[in-house]
Amino acid sequence: DQQVKQNSPSLSVQEGRISILNCDYTNSMFDYFLWYKKYPAEGPTFLISISSIKDKNEDGRFTVFLNKSAKHLSLHIVPSQPGDSAVYFCAASASNSGYALNFGKGTSLLVTP
Amino acid sequence: KAGVTQTPRYLIKTRGQQVTLSCSPISGHRSVSWYQQTPGQGLQFLFEYFSETQRNKGNFPGRFSGRQFSNSRSEMNVSTLELGDSALYLCASSSVGWTETQYFGPGTRLLVL
Numbered sequence: 001d002q003q004v005k006q007n008s009p010s011l012s013v014q015e016g017r018i019s020i021l022n023c024d025y026t027n028s029m030f031d032y033f034l035w036y037k038k039y040p041a042e043g044p045t046f047l048i049s050i051s052s053i054k055d056k057n058e059d060g061r062f063t064v065f066l067n068k069s070a071k072h073l074s075l076h077i078v079p080s081q082p083g084d085s086a087v088y089f090c091a092a093s094a095s096n097s098g099y100a101l102n103f104g105k106g107t108s109l110l111v112t113p
Numbered sequence: 114k115a116g117v118t119q120t121p122r123y124l125i126k127t128r129g130q131q132v133t134l135s136c137s138p139i140s141g142h143r144s145v146s147w148y149q150q151t152p153g154q155g156l157q158f159l160f161e162y163f164s165e166t167q168r169n170k171g172n173f174p175g176r177f178s179g180r181q182f183s184n185s186r187s188e189m190n191v192s193t194l195e196l197g198d199s200a201l202y203l204c205a206s207s208s209v210g211w212t213e214t215q216y217f218g219p220g221t222r223l224l225v226l
Contacts, residue, residue, distance in 0.1 A: 041219075101158060
């Protein structure tokens with residue numbers, strides 16, 4: 001049963017514009033959320049995280065927003081760059097279940113020049 | 114700091130054989146988690162070890178097992194390999210801390226023929 005869902009398998013954005021990647025979750029016990037970026041033949045690279053006590057976290061061009069009532073989070077990349085082209089995974093964990101990460105199936109982002 | 118390392122990077126086995134994969138976490142990290150990535154199922158949690166004890170386990174058959182040594186290095190074993198075990202096996206480590214952000218290695222690509 002998929003507890004973390006990324007409903008858009010792919011997204012194409014022009015360089016310089018904003019990329020918005022979305023993620024929905026079903027388990028209300030999740031209290032820590034992360035975004036990972038993955039290139040082919042490499043392991044996921046940690047991008048940014050947010051705990052359930054916050055609704056926004058920024059790190060440079062990356063901002064994650066959390067809407068607990070809607071069980072929804074999003075990753076904003078501004079401005080998008082061609083090097084951002086990769087698969088982005090949303091993940092969630094619950095502190096009462098050993099911090100096992102539950103991943104979405106990923107969104108493939110293509111940033112075109 | 115050196116990142117998470119995994120050996121071997123690639124492996125070919127035949128059905129019925131067994132395989133052992135190795136993971137060395139980031140220095141100072143005491144938690145090691147294992148994940149399986151397949152095209153159909155995405156990234157799925159296998160198990161997590163902390164201070165040589167398994168403290169969380171995903172929904173995989175008993176053919177999948179692991180252990181952690183006193184230096185935090187971890188091994189994962191799959192016995193009686195099946196074709197469906199072909200996947201990218203990822204190891205992630207995290208430090209002791211409530212955020213528990215996990216950092217991934219490059220993975221071991223296993224092909225079962």
